[in-house]
Amino acid sequence: MERNKILEVIDVSYSKNDVEILKNINFEVLSGEFVGIIGPNGAGKTTLAKIIVGEIRDYIGKVYVKGRIGYVPQIKDINRDMPVLVKEFASMGLYGKKGFLRFFTRQDWKEVEKKLELVGILSLKDRPVSKLSGGELQRLMLARALLYEPDILLLDEPEAGVDQMGKARFYELIDTMRENENLTVILISHDIGMVFQKCEKIMCLNKTLHCQAPRERISPEDLRKIFSEDFDIWIRGQKHYEREHEH
Amino acid sequence: MINLIREMFSYSFVVNAFLAGLLLAVSASIYSPIVVLKRMEFIGDGTAHAVFAGLAVAFFFGLDYKPVAILTAVVFGLLISFLSQKEASENTAVGILLPVFMAFGMVVVSLIKGYTPDIMSYLFGNILLISTEDIYYLIFITFVTILIYLLMRREILYFLADEKTAKFFEVPVKFVRTILLVGLALTVVSVVKISGVILVGAFLVIPGTISKVYAKKFEHLVFYSLFVNILSMFLGIILSYLFDLPPGPVVVLILFGMYILSFLWKNK
Numbered sequence: 001m002e003r004n005k006i007l008e009v010i011d012v013s014y015s016k017n018d019v020e021i022l023k024n025i026n027f028e029v030l031s032g033e034f035v036g037i038i039g040p041n042g043a044g045k046t047t048l049a050k051i052i053v054g055e056i057r058d059y060i061g062k063v064y065v066k067g068r069i070g071y072v073p074q075i076k077d078i079n080r081d082m083p084v085l086v087k088e089f090a091s092m093g094l095y096g097k098k099g100f101l102r103f104f105t106r107q108d109w110k111e112v113e114k115k116l117e118l119v120g121i122l123s124l125k126d127r128p129v130s131k132l133s134g135g136e137l138q139r140l141m142l143a144r145a146l147l148y149e150p151d152i153l154l155l156d157e158p159e160a161g162v163d164q165m166g167k168a169r170f171y172e173l174i175d176t177m178r179e180n181e182n183l184t185v186i187l188i189s190h191d192i193g194m195v196f197q198k199c200e201k202i203m204c205l206n207k208t209l210h211c212q213a214p215r216e217r218i219s220p221e222d223l224r225k226i227f228s229e230d231f232d233i234w235i236r237g238q239k240h241y242e243r244e245h246e247h
Numbered sequence: 248m249i250n251l252i253r254e255m256f257s258y259s260f261v262v263n264a265f266l267a268g269l270l271l272a273v274s275a276s277i278y279s280p281i282v283v284l285k286r287m288e289f290i291g292d293g294t295a296h297a298v299f300a301g302l303a304v305a306f307f308f309g310l311d312y313k314p315v316a317i318l319t320a321v322v323f324g325l326l327i328s329f330l331s332q333k334e335a336s337e338n339t340a341v342g343i344l345l346p347v348f349m350a351f352g353m354v355v356v357s358l359i360k361g362y363t364p365d366i367m368s369y370l371f372g373n374i375l376l377i378s379t380e381d382i383y384y385l386i387f388i389t390f391v392t393i394l395i396y397l398l399m400r401r402e403i404l405y406f407l408a409d410e411k412t413a414k415f416f417e418v419p420v421k422f423v424r425t426i427l428l429v430g431l432a433l434t435v436v437s438v439v440k441i442s443g444v445i446l447v448g449a450f451l452v453i454p455g456t457i458s459k460v461y462a463k464k465f466e467h468l469v470f471y472s473l474f475v476n477i478l479s480m481f482l483g484i485i486l487s488y489l490f491d492l493p494p495g496p497v498v499v500l501i502l503f504g505m506y507i508l509s510f511l512w513k514n515k
Contacts, residue, residue: 053415071415082284083462084408092405096417101398128463129408148416 003030005066006152006184007052012061014047021047023208025061029184029201031151036199037188039226043206045188046074049156052186067151072141075161080130086140087112087125093147115143119173135166142173152184153177159191167191171198192223255488260375264484264494267377267441270385272476274392274434275450279476280468281427283455284407285337290327290428291451293341293348294435295443297323300352307355313384316436323348324432328425372443374484374494385437395430396469399423404465442495449499450476457509475505 007029014022022044029035039045050056052063053071070093091104091112098104116122119139124132132140138158145153153174159167171194177183189195195202202218204211204226211222255261282290301319305312323344330340396403405413406423414420431451438447458471483498 055415069415071412073412077411078409079284079407081459082408083459083464083468084404085464088404088464089408091401092409092413092416092418095401095405095413100402100419104401144416 003032005029006031007066007186008062008064009048009052010062010064012048012051012059012063014044014051014056014059020207022051022059025205025209027203027209027212029152029186031184032178032182033201034178034185034199035187035201035203036195037186037203037205038190038192038195038223039205041190043226045205046156048205049154049186049188052154065152068148069152069154070145070148070150072138072145072153072155072158074157075134075137075141078129078137078141082129084129085125086121086127086129086132087116089129090116090140090143090147093144096148112143112147115146116140118146119143120169133166134162135169138162138166138170139173142170146177150183152186155185155187155189157189158187159189159194167194174198251489255485260377261484261488263377263379263382264374265481266382267374267385267437268480268484268498269477270382270389271434271438271441271450272473272480273389274385275438276454276469276472276476277392277396278427278431278434279451279453279455279472280458280462281403281407281455282431282451283459284468287337287341288448288452289338289341289345290431291435291438292448293327293345294320294323294432295439295447296345296352297348297432298436298439300348300355303352303355303359307359313380313436316439317433319348320432320436321429324428325425328421328428331424332421372439372441372446372495374441374498377440381437381440388433388437392430392434395426399426400465403427407465442499446495446499449502453499453502453506454479457506460509460513475502479505 005028009025009027012022012025013020025048037045037048047056049071051059052065053069087109091108093115094104094108094111098108113122113125116125119142121136121139121143124136129137129140138161142153155174158170162170174185174187175198178185187195187199196215196218199215202211202213202215203209204218204222206226210225211218213222256265282288297319298316301316302312304310304319305315326344327337327340330343331337335343402418402423405416405418406420406427410420435447435451438450442450454472454475455468457475458468461471462468479498479501483501484494486492486501487494487497
């Protein structure tokens with residue numbers, strides 16, 4: 001299948017209060033790609049996500065997006081105090097299509113339920129969001145993003161606050177979405193193991209992009225540059241790591 | 248009991264007080280959960296103090312106080328909306344502007360020659376002094392508030408549940424915030440006469456705090472707040488009539504009692 005350029009970031013830099021957060025970022029994403037952006041804390045990953053989705057606008061450079069972005073933010077940003085039902089929360093994803101002051105029809109609610117079913121939480125539709133586990137909340141955010149009918153899914157550290165089981169189910173879902181709907185996925189993550197397992201292309205970010213290549217071409221050296229730590233074990237497995245480090 | 252109620256309602260000021268209480272209960276039940284969930288508990292106090300500055304200006308120039316109070320409250324609401332979009336929280340913005348408006352009001356009051364009892368009565372309020380004109384204003388405010396709630400229910404829900412991400416899904420977050428802050432400011436103008444500047448916060452914070460504990464969905468918040476408001480208003484007015492007490496503070500104390508009871512009930 002021919003892959004078109006769906007996102008292009010050209011020479012993007014961003015500073016806040018005279019502190020340089022991102023410097024000369026250049027990359028492109030093709031449709032259907034699964035791209036991982038990794039980097040240590042404070043590397044500017046979430047800032048880059050905010051620039052891509054348009055929350056931050058006072059950056060230098062250019063960002064071209066062809067299509068809609070379904071943003072899945074970190075679950076810690078959700079106001080868990082707010083008594084809102086799962087289905088109501090998910091319906092936010094339909095808002096753009098409906099518009100201001102428009103009431104939801106029965107068809108709209110069916111659409112919401114379809115997406116909740118797709119992510120496996122339809123049975124929780126009438127439960128308050130505050131009662132969900134981290135993994136369930138993450139899947140709810142995914143359902144909301146999918147209701148927006150995105151061309152690109154941008155996941156900002158989906159593993160944060162989610163247990164191992166929840167994490168595994170979440171990534172299974174992402175795989176299914178990609179297979180069925182040719183979604184482009186950009187995954188911002190701390191979880192280097194998961195990024196290397198899932199993503200076709202990996203970018204190493206620490207203020208600037210230190211590497212940007214298909215997964216198999218990323219070397220431990222590339223990771224050492226941004227993390228200042230040995231990540232060989234993550235990339236090539238325990239046995240390889242032990243063999244290499246025997247001497 | 249029936250005789251007592253009959254006797255109470257034979258006075259027009261009591262009827263006005265009940266009507267005002269009922270109307271205020273409706274408006275406050277919509278704004279109170281918003282105030283609590285957005286953690287802008289001091290917005291009511293801030294607006295009330297701003298209104299005090301407006302009243303001072305109106306008395307100084309011999310103007311009709313109502314339009315000036317409304318204008319001041321709206322300007323205050325818009326300023327809070329503007330500042331809170333510039334990386335200050337609503338409470339910080341209130342913290343900055345409240346003393347400024349209050350100080351300005353005090354300076355203007357000091358320039359008014361002679362005693363200023365009318366302004367001072369607004370510091371403490373009195374529901375029994377509600378005029379028919381006040382009732383018309385309250386009807387208007389309540390109508391506008393209900394309209395905002397019914398038409399923008401979905402937008403308000405998204406704004407409260409996940410303001411940060413709501414804008415990515417094209418929810419007009421800035422507009423919602425501004426409408427709510429202006430509506431809230433207008434409600435505070437109507438509350439001030441009942442509760443006074445000093446007690447206004449209780450009407451906007453306590454009902455929302457109680458309803459938040461029990462609500463499972465957005466509508467519950469509003470209905471539980473409405474229940475709390477109506478009960479406290481009516482009980483407060485009846486008790487203050489029976490024991491010759493100031494109604495505003497009595498209502499606030501009842502609200503606080505209900506808060507304690509709800510807390511104990513939840514943790515029993």
